[in-house]
Amino acid sequence: MAHFTKATSVHDWVNQRLGIDTVRRVMATEYWIPKNINFLWAMGMVLAITFALLLVSGIFLLMYYQPNVNTAFDSVNYTIMREVDFGWLWRHIHGVAASVVFLVIYIHMFTGIYYGSYKKGRELIWISGMLLFVTFSAEAFSGYMLPWGQMSYWAGMVITNLFSLGGLHADGIVEWIRGDYVPAQAFLDRFFMLHVLLLPLAIMGVIGLHFGALRIPHVNNQDGEEIDFEKEAAKYKAGDKKHSKVIAFANDFMSKDMFVVGIFLIFFFYLVFFHYDFAMDPVNFDPADGLKTPAHIYPEWYFLWSYEILRPFSTNIGLMAFGFAQVIFFLLPFLDRSPNAIPASRRGLFAVWFWLMLIDMIVLTAMGKLPPEGIFSSIGFYAALVFIGLWIALPIITKLEKKA
Template identity: 35%
Template sequence: MSFAWAKPYEPKTELGRWMDERMPLPRLVFNAVGGGYPVPRNLNYGWNFGVLSGIFLTIQIITGIVLAMWYFSSADGAFTSVEHIMRDVNAGWMMRYAHANGASFFFIVVYIHIFRGLYYGSYKAPRELVWMLGLVIYLLMMATAFMGYVLPWGQMSYWGAQVITGFFSAFPLVGEPIRIWLLGGYAPDQATLTRFFSLHYLLPFVIAGVVILHIWSLHIPGSGNPTGVDVKSEKDTLPFHPFYTAKDGWFAAAFLTIYAAVVFFAPNSLGHPDNYIPANPLATPAHIVPEWYFWPFYAILRAFTADFILPAKLWGVLAMFASILLLFFLPWLDKSPVRSGAYRPVFRRFFWLLVVDVLILGWCGGSPATPFFVALSEIASAYYFAHFLIILPLVSKYETPLPLPSSITASVLHGEEAEAAPIGQAAPAN
């Protein structure tokens, strides 16, 4: 579909024309994010978090490279090198706090991005591959964040590595060899730090590569929108630049202001105080807990306390991995012809129950494993899996959606041109 406002890229200088003939990188950027890329005109602020994710990935890569210049991946020197960065390196404290809090903010914007996708059906055809590549990015983020949390070699870093790599030992036969291979020995030590540092440095660049694939796969079907209605005419779209670059720009500035406030005024609010104590293999912390962005999955892991055919620990590990892997199957679990939750009243209620359920899991995962929190984790974990495996398929089959607008333009102009049309005719989802 061609658009009158979508002007083709035209180099304006001799150098630009020479470059365009030999390596048309400016043309590629223009067509991907410039005035040549049509975007639905009704995108709300939920769509800003994709750009924010890219911004925080960039922040993490830049600050990580700077910190790597001073970090010493040694069991004897890692903790001391971090203290040296904080106290003696010019602006080292800012780089360290920007990197540590940047990880938390990166996960915040990605979680919002994921739940926005869940609400608006971004996993539905023809964008299944966009969704799956996004989940691959999330899994790579989790691996990168875990390895990065070990590098300061504080108490929680050491024992977090001990506990989390211990998950693999739950698998019969292959589990313990995998754990030893990951650690480079029988317990976290020098080999662990060397391996984790190299992988922590490498994986962000792998994430950047998958992000390019994620964006590429998005540009083939085009961006989704809050109504879930397909683009039908030129009136339904706007050029990405200048409209959405301006919208993304001011929103990013506002969000980065909050991030800067945390970095400068509350830099330790999202961390754990035990990590300011040097690692001691002979002193176990009273309450071992991962970073906050892993808490929901940690709660699912701890929800299994009794052996049934398989050991409880193995059930917990399997459930923890399954809680993420089942998201890959959402395009086939949710068969509703309507994409957007805005037109699915029953789905919408269960979606918000899911949000509350995940928050409860996070609360349980960050709390001590007392009988109350274990029982609450069991209930919340059961609902989490029931939502995707039972509730969502049933709702998609029996729910009666609301009438969809006849076009994206009609949804924007409301009563002026909004004429409801039959669901199948107005917005075929598949």
């Protein structure tokens, strides 16, 4: 048995049993962050806080929500929105956060792409981050089913139909996923379970992995400079904070991180109180009706780009293009053949690739929202081709890139 001495304080008592000083040192006071970064490095913390907001608001919604096809719609739109004191607040926080979290995820992703933060030992950070993107997408979709409005029902119908795998007509899989021929009670119940238990558990697990993957390579910096963290940390600890290239995660860096979070929260609650409607599709305020498709079905804005890659093609090709779009970002660390982990602006053709990709995804998003007619159909079609073409070109242009 380990040796314990009489505690000199409550802190000492706990520390002897849990080693909290060691935890604090490893996780905070001696976890080193480069100085050469900007506000975009705070997006991880913004995401963590947004996830916490989703969790807390979700707990309150869960107290009144009823996963039953006859009562779900009213439990949301009447009970939570009109009867429960501040029920509207939890719902609007939940809805707005679900939308905004994807905006921040996309900023976080494109920051990583721009600064090459998926290379040189940081591959697992990128892959675990992409796993988070997928689990968040599943979480958003399952949550969208729960109010059981028209958009819930028809999004559920369309997305589960994707699993028939087009020309393979695997209708058995679709019925298995739904537990019925159409989305009905069994479907609502199981997506409720996924949304409130299984997927949040998976997300929390992958967040742990994401943080863990970051610990050894440390965060990147604005110049992609390889920092000798031990040497710089020694300088810092010796008191030469001015010449050290790093600072401690807490409380030094955290104070800046939380400042950005503060600005984000002001923007966030402005949306919650005054512009929550952007996250509340009016069509979903009609109860689900299996015999009436809404005139125009579109997903939430954050899925539009991949939806637009599916849409302009015939079923099988569309599904393949869609599948391609879903997995290809995972492979980024391996498709980028250049050894340079520096900002895109100093990487020649890759800078062009980066901005084209960003613009193309914005175009796809815009076209996904518009009706599939005339000129919009054609723009969407070419934008989808450009998306695929850019990924095919990536290994070639990065291979040609000169060593910086």
